[in-house]
Amino acid sequence: GQNIDQPTEMTATEGAIVQINCTYQTSGFNGLFWYQQHAGEAPTFLSYNVLDGLEEKGRFSSFLSRSKGYSYLLLKELQMKDSASYLCAVRDRNTNAGKSTFGDGTTLTVKP
């Protein structure tokens, strides 16, 4: 199985930078995803990492260290609309043909 841990809540200020961490334990790592979910809405895909290192997409970047079972999502130049839940999901090739398991999400509140 998989254990995925994320902080439950975080608060940051508009214009600042915030880092949301995700740690995981899995026997057959095969990719990590980050999703954004606004309250009452569906998750939307943000990023994908399968190799170690940093993937950058505009204001959002995601980092992966497979040896440490660790990823983070970095949000720069925070905007009020970034207030949402951020879900880390890990795919394991050893569980039922590679399904993805989601963490419980980190609720980010951006304050003026």
Next chain:
Amino acid sequence: EAGVVQSPRYKIIEKKQPVAFWCNPISGHNTLYWYRQNLGQGPELLIRYENEEAVDDSQLPKDRFSAERLKGVDSTLKIQPAELGDSAVYLCASSFKEGDRNGYTFGSGTRLTVV
């Protein structure tokens, strides 16, 4: 493109009643997923289809839940009879294939309340 379409958006039923949810995935997406999300938690997979075949239904409570994906396009998830603990948001998602680096596209979900 319409994205993943789900209906209904909201449903309130009494316990022991049946309920059904419908999902139309993105055209060309072979893989379809049904997830259940409780408040404050991440989505949990109920069932995954590759075309019309259910390839992972290990977490589907088969005594009361059933699903089908006829012709490998639309899908229906049914609960009969519903219990109070089934209150949750039921999300449908699709992808071109499992392993797609673009992740899943989710529908807006059906918020089920069992009273």
